[in-house]
Amino acid sequence: MKTIFITGATGFIGKHLVKAIDTKKxxxxxxxxxxxxxxxxxxxxxxxxxxxxxxxxxxxxYMKGVDVVIHLAANLGxxxxxxxxxxxxxxxxxxxxxxxxxxxxxxxxxxxVSALMTNxxxxxxxxxxxxxxxxxxxxxxxxxxPSLILGKGCHGFERIVSHIKKFPFAVPIIGDGxxxxxxxxxxxxxxxxxxIIENESTxxxxxxxxxxxxxxxxxxxxxxxxxxxKRKKLVHVPIKMCYAIASCFGDLExxxxxxxxxxxxxxxxxxxxxxxxxxxxxxxxxxxxxVELSLKEL
Numbered sequence: 001m002k003t004i005f006i007t008g009a010t011g012f013i014g015k016h017l018v019k020a021i022d023t024k025k026x027x028x029x030x031x032x033x034x035x036x037x038x039x040x041x042x043x044x045x046x047x048x049x050x051x052x053x054x055x056x057x058x059x060x061x062y063m064k065g066v067d068v069v070i071h072l073a074a075n076l077g078x079x080x081x082x083x084x085x086x087x088x089x090x091x092x093x094x095x096x097x098x099x100x101x102x103x104x105x106x107x108x109x110x111x112x113v114s115a116l117m118t119n120x121x122x123x124x125x126x127x128x129x130x131x132x133x134x135x136x137x138x139x140x141x142x143x144x145x146p147s148l149i150l151g152k153g154c155h156g157f158e159r160i161v162s163h164i165k166k167f168p169f170a171v172p173i174i175g176d177g178x179x180x181x182x183x184x185x186x187x188x189x190x191x192x193x194x195x196i197i198e199n200e201s202t203x204x205x206x207x208x209x210x211x212x213x214x215x216x217x218x219x220x221x222x223x224x225x226x227x228x229x230k231r232k233k234l235v236h237v238p239i240k241m242c243y244a245i246a247s248c249f250g251d252l253e254x255x256x257x258x259x260x261x262x263x264x265x266x267x268x269x270x271x272x273x274x275x276x277x278x279x280x281x282x283x284x285x286x287x288x289x290x291v292e293l294s295l296k297e298l
Contacts, residue, residue, distance in 0.1 A: 003027040005066040008073030010036040012153035020190050053091030059098035069099055071109040081122050088126035096137045108196055109134050111145040113271050121260040140203045142196050147210035147271055150290050151186030152297035170233045174242050174265045177218035182210040182270040185290035195280055208271040213287040227291050
């Protein structure tokens with residue numbers, strides 16, 4: 001029986017994966033911080049591990065005898081670069097060192113399409129560096145690089161829905177809204193991870209993960225509105241005005257828009273999934289169904 005060590009087990013992707021993984025087939029160690037809510041694991045046959053990515057001692061201790069590390073932990077914040085670097089870069093360094101010392105056979109890690117952005121965000125910069133560390137570690141790896149993921153617990157999707165609900169008559173959109181997006185449902189990501197665990201042909205490869213449909217952000221918002229049975233106009237806010245608003249709010253968490261948010265929502269976030277479709281028989285959920293499922297879960 002293989003032993004699997006999951007970082008970020010209480011996060012968005014982690015929760016869905018932990019609930020789906022076959023604990024009769026694998027021994028599963030779920031890493032979470034002391035402050036994390038692990039109650040969803042109470043009826044699951046998994047072992048809870050309390051640690052942080054900055055604690056090299058506990059990482060090395062718990063990783064003894066581990067066959068596969070699934071690295072999902074990440075700081076998704078877009079403002080404090082120091083915090084992003086601490087988790088996404090230094091945390092990954094610590095994890096890789098512990099994995100090497102413990103003889104871990106492979107690592108499956110979650111990257112992001114943000115790492116490929118032309119006008120890259122702080123988050124994208126740290127994910128790009130994290131990917132590089134993993135690829136140069138000497139440990140056999142598989143990287144998954146998803147676009148916007150839909151589903152319960154996805155901060156990005158839930159923020160879009162919250163934004164739509166907040167305004168009674170119209171939905172403000174940054175810029176012209178014509179940049180393209182390619183959402184994928186969380187169930188598709190989980191299926192890919194479970195497939196990759198036993199698939200040796202995926203070693204030292206990167207797999208793009210996105211839905212089957214590329215569309216403008218305008219059309220994506222319109223689709224969500226349709227599935228919510230709401231009729232609202234889209235109002236496009238000039239990018240310069242958005243930057244002015246962002247400057248006024250600085251780093252406040254409650255800011256209606258941030259500089260990194262503007263970067264994210266004014267450039268294409270699409271990716272070629274042909275290699276994933278061909279090699280892993282990837283059949284992503286149709287977009288309309290993915291949106292319907294995600295809205296029902298909220």
